[in-house]
Amino acid sequence: MYQPNYIDFYQKSLIPAESSDPSLSAGHTHWLIALEGQLKEQEKEFYCWKVSVYPSNSEGSFSWNQELYASPLYECIHQAFDHAKELENNVKDAQLGFLKRKEKIS
Secondary structure (H helix, E strand, O other): OOOOOOOOEEEEEEEEOOOOOOOOOOOOOEEEEEEEEEEEEOOOOEEEEEEEEEEEOOOOOEOHHHOOEEOOOEOOHHHHHHHHHHHHHHHHOOOOOOOOOOEOOO
């Protein structure tokens, strides 16, 4: 079973969602965009980063097992940050069509 990594989990933004969005379950009103670090090489403390989108409530509470989107891994946190910014802009413009539910690449 997958266990979330909350050691290197950074909330990027919490964005109000359209109330008619079919991807939202009961009690969720926002999208949480986050950066998640995954240790690639323990000896060198080298991390890869992915960007995730979760349905959330207005306070930022979310369920780790209801991830809507997970990006490919980035070796540079700056690339992951840029991708998170792009997602943030698309979510604000209600352009979620490019996100396929559970498009998880690990």
